[in-house]
Amino acid sequence: MSHITLSRVSKRYPGGHEALGGVSLDIGSGEMVFITGHSGAGKSTLLKLIAAIERPTAGSVLVNGQNVGTLRARGIPYLRRNFGLVFQDHKLLFDRSVFDNVMLPLEITGFDRREGARRARAALDKVGLLHKEKARPITLSGGEQQRLCIARAIVHRPSILLADEPTGNLDAGYAAEIGELFRDFHQVGVTVVLATHDMQLAARLQPRLIEIRGGRIHHD
Amino acid sequence: MISWLSAHRRACAGTLARLVRAPLASLFNIAVIGTALALPLGFYVVLANLQGLARDYSPQPQLSVFLAPDATAADARATGDRLKGRSGVTASRFVSRAEALETLKSRTGLADIIAGLPGNPLPDAWVVTAAGADAATLDALRADIRQWPKVAEVHVDSDWARRLDSLLALGRHAVLMLATALAFALVAVTFNTIRLQILTQRDEIEVAKLIGATDGWIRRPFLYFGAVTGAAGGAAAWLMIWGALAIFNGRLQPLSALYGIPLQLNHLNGGDSVAALLFAAVLGWFGAWLSVRRHLGAHDPL
Ligand SMILES: Nc1ncnc2c1ncn2[C@@H]1O[C@H](COP(=O)(O)OP(=O)(O)OP(=O)(O)O)[C@@H](O)[C@H]1O
Ligand SMILES: [Mg+2]
Numbered sequence: 001m002s003h004i005t006l007s008r009v010s011k012r013y014p015g016g017h018e019a020l021g022g023v024s025l026d027i028g029s030g031e032m033v034f035i036t037g038h039s040g041a042g043k044s045t046l047l048k049l050i051a052a053i054e055r056p057t058a059g060s061v062l063v064n065g066q067n068v069g070t071l072r073a074r075g076i077p078y079l080r081r082n083f084g085l086v087f088q089d090h091k092l093l094f095d096r097s098v099f100d101n102v103m104l105p106l107e108i109t110g111f112d113r114r115e116g117a118r119r120a121r122a123a124l125d126k127v128g129l130l131h132k133e134k135a136r137p138i139t140l141s142g143g144e145q146q147r148l149c150i151a152r153a154i155v156h157r158p159s160i161l162l163a164d165e166p167t168g169n170l171d172a173g174y175a176a177e178i179g180e181l182f183r184d185f186h187q188v189g190v191t192v193v194l195a196t197h198d199m200q201l202a203a204r205l206q207p208r209l210i211e212i213r214g215g216r217i218h219h220d
Numbered sequence: 221m222i223s224w225l226s227a228h229r230r231a232c233a234g235t236l237a238r239l240v241r242a243p244l245a246s247l248f249n250i251a252v253i254g255t256a257l258a259l260p261l262g263f264y265v266v267l268a269n270l271q272g273l274a275r276d277y278s279p280q281p282q283l284s285v286f287l288a289p290d291a292t293a294a295d296a297r298a299t300g301d302r303l304k305g306r307s308g309v310t311a312s313r314f315v316s317r318a319e320a321l322e323t324l325k326s327r328t329g330l331a332d333i334i335a336g337l338p339g340n341p342l343p344d345a346w347v348v349t350a351a352g353a354d355a356a357t358l359d360a361l362r363a364d365i366r367q368w369p370k371v372a373e374v375h376v377d378s379d380w381a382r383r384l385d386s387l388l389a390l391g392r393h394a395v396l397m398l399a400t401a402l403a404f405a406l407v408a409v410t411f412n413t414i415r416l417q418i419l420t421q422r423d424e425i426e427v428a429k430l431i432g433a434t435d436g437w438i439r440r441p442f443l444y445f446g447a448v449t450g451a452a453g454g455a456a457a458w459l460m461i462w463g464a465l466a467i468f469n470g471r472l473q474p475l476s477a478l479y480g481i482p483l484q485l486n487h488l489n490g491g492d493s494v495a496a497l498l499f500a501a502v503l504g505w506f507g508a509w510l511s512v513r514r515h516l517g518a519h520d521p522l
């Protein structure tokens with residue numbers, strides 16, 4: 001039940017640059033999709049449109065049949081709770097501990113604190129950061145920060161995982177482990193959409209590959 | 221319902237944590253708000269005490285009801301009965317024209333002149349003790365009795381009540397104006413504090429929104445913070461006044477012993493204290509609300 005449909009979606013940023021032009025795309029529930037393409041192709045823009053972080057200038061974006069582009073501001077938080085978001089620039093909170101960063105999505109939904117703490121530790125354990133739960137994110141390496149971001153994205157068990165370059169800073173070993181993590185999610189029915197340059201990962205996971213070039217789908 | 225409650229409890233705990241995290245800044249804020257509130261509140265306390273003193277030490281206000289020259293004894297009796305039945309009258313005493321003349325003679329030493337008069341120029345009168353001391357009540361009573369048949373004139377014996385009343389009214393106006401001005405100050409202080417908090421928590425707010433926080437969830441801790449700082453400022457003001465009164469009453473002690481009357485200023489009563497705290501909390505909340513509306517709106521759409 002996490003179907004994503006884009007119909008002739010265009011996105012022109014203020015300032016006139018067209019990041020996406022007439023993209024149509026259908027991602028079935030439980031599918032695993034890699035979005036690839038050169039830098040500036042529009043991969044991040046595509047993910048942002050799905051998560052209602054940006055609104056399309058033309059066309060429609062449907063998530064579970066709901067038009068995300070015309071969603072009222074009140075509805076957006078509830079839409080976003082369906083997603084696990086891994087940001088290209090991480091967006092970690094540096095004045096909170098690693099553990100508290102992972103707790104944030106649960107706090108937002110008013111999750112029971114004790115059960116939440118258990119889940120947060122489980123998520124940290126999955127990405128191999130449990131021993132750093134009290135550390136500040138600023139003291140983590142680039143790869144560790146990326147894994148922390150993944151832990152935060154999965155802690156509330158989203159039905160759709162949107163990850164923007166989740167293995168960008170990781171060495172091959174960790175990238176492979178994170179890849180396994182995404183495969184696990186895919187296998188339990190989570191829809192996984194990744195924007196990545198990592199062709200090694202793609203070769204291993206054998207996902208559906210979509211290449212964007214200059215804001216248009218070049219290959220699906 | 222449970223989760224709503226626990227969400228509020230958590231926001232409250234978060235607010236306290238925030239206050240403790242920056243203890244110096246919080247104390248400073250609370251002191252500023254406290255001082256701003258202490259002024260009108262202190263003024264009010266003094267006023268309330270004056271009012272109490274005036275009530276305790278004022279003589280019973282009296283009205284003289286002079287009857288018409290042609291009023292008969294029956295008319296006088298009728299007026300007396302009517303006075304007994306009138307609400308707001310605690311006592312009434314009849315002074316006949318003869319009695320009044322006697323008093324005049326004996327008290328003033330004008331006996332010779334009075335003896336030379338062809339007749340008694342004085343009217344019969346009722347001396348009425350009123351229940352209320354304030355000018356409005358006395359005026360109403362006076363206006364009413366004047367309308368009665370065979371009543372020529374009603375005289376309110378002293379104007380002190382009116383003077384005190386207008387003085388107290390003036391004081392109340394001053395307190396109100398001062399309170400309004402300083403309420404603005406309080407709102408402005410919280411507005412600015414919250415603005416700074418929002419600025420320093422930009423990232424947190426942005427991330428929380430990105431991963432599904434509602435506006436309510438984001439606003440709640442700021443609103444709580446405003447209300448709590450306001451209430452804490454109110455409490456600080458209360459304590460300041462309490463301290464000032466303790467010192468002042470200490471100074472009054474020898475004076476009080478000298479005159480043999482208990483001179484002492486009282487603090488706000490329980491109800492007024494609670495009202496003052498609530499008022500401060502509401503103002504703080506309002507300042508925070510304005511700030512949140514102004515500064516969180518700017519984030520949307522992300
Ligand atoms: N907020 C923005 N305002 C204006 N232009 C933007 C904005 N975000 C992206 N763009 C432009 O849109 C185009 C697509 O950007 P996008 O971030 O989607 O690329 P990308 O495929 O994710 O690239 P990368 O691999 O470098 O992350 C780029 O040319 C970029 O300059
Ligand atoms: Mg990108």
